[in-house]
Amino acid sequence: MEKVIEFKNVSKTYPDGTQGLKHVNLSIEKGEFVVIVGLSGAGKSTLLRSINRLNEITEGEIVIKGNSITKAKGKQLLRMRRDIGMIFQNFNLVKRSSVLKNVLSGRVGYHSTLRTILGLWPKPDVALALSALDRVNIKEKAYSRADELSGGQQQRVSIARALAQEATIILADEPVASLDPVTTVQVLDDLQHVNQELGITTVVNLHSVDLAKKYATRIIGIRAGEVVFDGPVDEAVDKTFDQIYQRSGKEQGAEASGL
Incomplete structure (x- = not known):
């Protein structure tokens, strides 16, 4: 692989x-759906955000598809970041803009600054954005303002933006932390479908052990900045999560529920 x-x-x-x-x-590896789990402050977000250099590392090197993103500068760094879609806990949308314009912002890296400021999007870009919205079942909201949408719908817009970006890697930093249980499943289902149908490598930070087991093909456990587990879901038994979360038997139920 x-x-x-x-x-x-x-x-x-x-x-x-x-x-x-x-x-x-x-x-x-290409096409994996990796879930990173661990306590708050364990280093999950630091790990995830270092992949596209939202966090700069102080030692070592991160390589994306054979090229060092750690050493990349200027246009090379922009090209590498263009290939990496980012989904945030707080959605990171322009609330006053339409859903379609928010999705089209995923195309910024492909055009001149002037063209994007003026909103002069080529027809193929608009078609791509509408197709991305259709894939996450929210195309009918294309011309609504982003702040008119529910939290789950806004997160779907974030996924569509990454698809319009034509990213081959999607990073999602606690994408369902602020969502209710039903919406959480809908959003993670969308990410799973994108991963499976389009082969987009997906790396997600989650608090919930149950959700990690349900969606991941591989789980990475972080504790105090160190990888303490890395393996397929079927190898992640209860004792594994006890080690990751440094928890006692009484705490297991709460952690499994993401509390």
Whole structure:
């Protein structure tokens, strides 16, 4: 299988001396649906956001499809980031703009600044954006304002934006943390379908053990900045999560529910 993301002895130390990541070595292959689990503050977001350099690492190297994103600069960095879609917990939409315009923002990396400021989107881009909205079952909202949508619908717009971007990697940082249980399943189903049908490598941070087991093809457990588990879902037994979460038997039910 093709290695899409590689961490080579990656560490991250924050200005206050806190170590976000400690000598992380791992690789993620094309088409995987990887879920990263761990306690709050364990390093999940630091790991995820270092992939597209939203967080800069302090040691080691991250390689995307054979090219170092750690060393990339200028146009090369922009091209590499164009290939990586990002989905945030708070949706990161322009609330006053239409849903369609928000999805079209995924095309910014393909055009000049002037064209995007003026909103001069080529017809194929508009068609691509509408197709992306259709894939996540929200095409009828294309001309609604983003702030008129529910939280789950807004997160679907975020997924459509990544699809319009033609990303081959999708990173999702706690994408369902603010959603109710029913909407959570709908959003994760959408991500799973995108992963399976389009072969987009997907890396997701989740709190819920049950959701990780349901959707992941592979689980990575982070504790205090270190990878303490990395393997297929069927190898992630209860004792594995006890180790990741440093929990006692009494706490297992709460963690499994994402509490």
